[in-house]
Amino acid sequence: MATKFYPVADKSEFSDNDQLHVSLNDEEILLCREEEDYFAISYYCSHATLSLEGGYIYKSKIICPYHGAEFCLKTGNALTPPAYEEIKKYPLSIEGTTISIGVEEN
Ligand code: FES
Numbered sequence: 001m002a003t004k005f006y007p008v009a010d011k012s013e014f015s016d017n018d019q020l021h022v023s024l025n026d027e028e029i030l031l032c033r034e035e036e037d038y039f040a041i042s043y044y045c046s047h048a049t050l051s052l053e054g055g056y057i058y059k060s061k062i063i064c065p066y067h068g069a070e071f072c073l074k075t076g077n078a079l080t081p082p083a084y085e086e087i088k089k090y091p092l093s094i095e096g097t098t099i100s101i102g103v104e105e106n
Pocket residue numbers: 045046047048049050064065066067068069082083
């Protein structure tokens with residue numbers, strides 16, 4: 001498996017705490033910004049497979065808008081119930097103002 005990076009957005013499109021739903025190779029991904037940091041995580045929460053989009057972001061964490069589970073944006077780890085399983089985290093590449101997300105391909 002190799003990681004292939006796909007350009008998905010330009011930094012100029014993102015305000016602080018913006019989020020963007022991205023579909024890449026049948027994977028649903030949420031691109032998030034917190035101040036000058038960008039993160040790409042699974043679009044879906046590991047608790048009940050509902051969308052994390054719109055979740056509150058603070059201190060490199062996102063709070064699921066449905067039942068309040070918190071996830072670390074840096075690792076994908078579940079930090080509070082009712083979620084116990086981590087969510088997928090995707091590598092990012094930022095060249096100039098172009099943000100690319102890496103997905104694994106055969
Ligand atoms: S769907 Fe996210 S905490 Fe329940």
